[in-house]
Amino acid sequence: MEYQEAKEKFISTWGSLGTLWGINKAMAQIQALLFISTKPLSMEDIMEQLQISRGNTSMNLRQLMDWGIVTKELIPGERKEYFTTEKDVQELARIIAKERSRREIQPVVKVLKEVSSIKDDGTEKTKELIKQTKALYDLTETADAMLNKIVNQQQNWITKSLIKLIK
Amino acid sequence: MEYQEAKEKFISTWGSLGTLWGINKAMAQIQALLFISTKPLSMEDIMEQLQISRGNTSMNLRQLMDWGIVTKELIPGERKEYFTTEKDVQELARIIAKERSRREIQPVVKVLKEVSSIKDDGTEKTKELIKQTKALYDLTETADAMLNKIVNQQQNWITKSLIKLIK
DNA sequence: ATAAGCTTTCAATAATTATTGAAAGTTTAA
DNA sequence: TTAAACTTTCAATAATTATTGAAAGCTTAT
Numbered sequence: 001m002e003y004q005e006a007k008e009k010f011i012s013t014w015g016s017l018g019t020l021w022g023i024n025k026a027m028a029q030i031q032a033l034l035f036i037s038t039k040p041l042s043m044e045d046i047m048e049q050l051q052i053s054r055g056n057t058s059m060n061l062r063q064l065m066d067w068g069i070v071t072k073e074l075i076p077g078e079r080k081e082y083f084t085t086e087k088d089v090q091e092l093a094r095i096i097a098k099e100r101s102r103r104e105i106q107p108v109v110k111v112l113k114e115v116s117s118i119k120d121d122g123t124e125k126t127k128e129l130i131k132q133t134k135a136l137y138d139l140t141e142t143a144d145a146m147l148n149k150i151v152n153q154q155q156n157w158i159t160k161s162l163i164k165l166i167k
Numbered sequence: 168m169e170y171q172e173a174k175e176k177f178i179s180t181w182g183s184l185g186t187l188w189g190i191n192k193a194m195a196q197i198q199a200l201l202f203i204s205t206k207p208l209s210m211e212d213i214m215e216q217l218q219i220s221r222g223n224t225s226m227n228l229r230q231l232m233d234w235g236i237v238t239k240e241l242i243p244g245e246r247k248e249y250f251t252t253e254k255d256v257q258e259l260a261r262i263i264a265k266e267r268s269r270r271e272i273q274p275v276v277k278v279l280k281e282v283s284s285i286k287d288d289g290t291e292k293t294k295e296l297i298k299q300t301k302a303l304y305d306l307t308e309t310a311d312a313m314l315n316k317i318v319n320q321q322q323n324w325i326t327k328s329l330i331k332l333i334k
Numbered sequence: 335a336t337a338a339g340c341t342t343t344c345a346a347t348a349a350t351t352a353t354t355g356a357a358a359g360t361t362t363a364a
Numbered sequence: 365t366t367a368a369a370c371t372t373t374c375a376a377t378a379a380t381t382a383t384t385g386a387a388a389g390c391t392t393a394t
Contacts, residue, residue: 006285013278022187089302111180118173129203135256
């Protein structure tokens with residue numbers, strides 16, 4: 001497999017993965033392109049390489065910047081804006097985990113907490129609702145906490161020994 | 168908040184969460200409904216409570232059964248089929264993590280491995296592609312392994328102490 | 335102040351994905 | 365064997381989501 005083919009394969013795979021976890025294709029592909037680029041790219045570069053429109057590029061770059069994954073790079077003497085993405089995968093994972101927790105998990109946890117706190121009127125169905133949503137609440141909280149801790153305290157002794165233990 | 172309101176809130180929240188990780192709304196809502204039901208439900212029951220069509224119900228129940236989350240329950244003397252979902256959240260998490268790993272993560276890992284194995288022609292861009300996809304490959308593999316181990320070895324001593332450490 | 339060079343916005347449109355409902359299929363009881 | 369009771373399938377349609385491109389908005393140089 002040659003460079004060009006490998007590159008295209010990587011970008012398209014990463015793009016379709018994005019769709020699966022709630023990020024659109026263009027956004028994931030732009031990030032992928034920047035991720036393997038050796039230098040910052042301009043909007044023109046991105047539009048051309050991914051064959052997408054200017055508007056699409058602009059909107060998705062903005063979203064990536066909101067996530068904190070992509071940053072503007074100003075090149076002295078150049079009028080155009082250039083973009084780069086976080087290149088360290090550990091840091092990338094940390095940012096993504098944090099954002100997803102904030103945007104998706106926390107709102108659900110909030111509802112689970114509310115629902116599991118309704119007053120117990122003694123009926124079987126109410127007891128079941130409380131019991132099951134409480135169980136989901138505990139699970140979600142724990143999973144979320146673990147995820148965040150793990151990606152945050154990257155490579156400290158806990159993580160290192162954990163990885164050894166479970167690998 | 169009364170039972171009915173709490174129930175609706177739970178089902179709709181769980182439903183929209185589904186969309187976020189690649190499961191459609193109806194599928195997630197059916198699972199949610201069964202999850203808090205005290206007894207198995209028939210297709211009619213589900214259709215009525217969620218206000219969705221027969222075809223939709225049938226197709227999504229089938230998918231949930233493919234995932235191994237929902238099972239048919241035959242009630243003696245009854246012609247209709249009844250359905251229940253896995254009620255233990257730990258087991259539910261285990262099934263979902265395993266299925267998602269198989270369906271989504273593994274195919275990506277495969278591509279990352281292929282791409283990161285192209286021959287190094289010495290150019291800077293090829294070196295970068297190899298380096299970055301290799302880093303993603305390692306991260307994804309480790310994260311996937313951790314996820315699977317954690318949900319599989321539920322509540323063994325490692326998990327218990329880990330939870331204590333990071334909570 | 336004006337124009338060139340670039341970015342953002344957003345209504346229109348395209349593409350994708352979910353849902354319906356009626357016909358076809360299956361199983362059981364009589 | 366027939367019919368009633370139920371489930372599945374799938375083409376048509378609806379709903380949602382992504383994309384375009386042209387106009388409006390900035391910013392900088394002259």
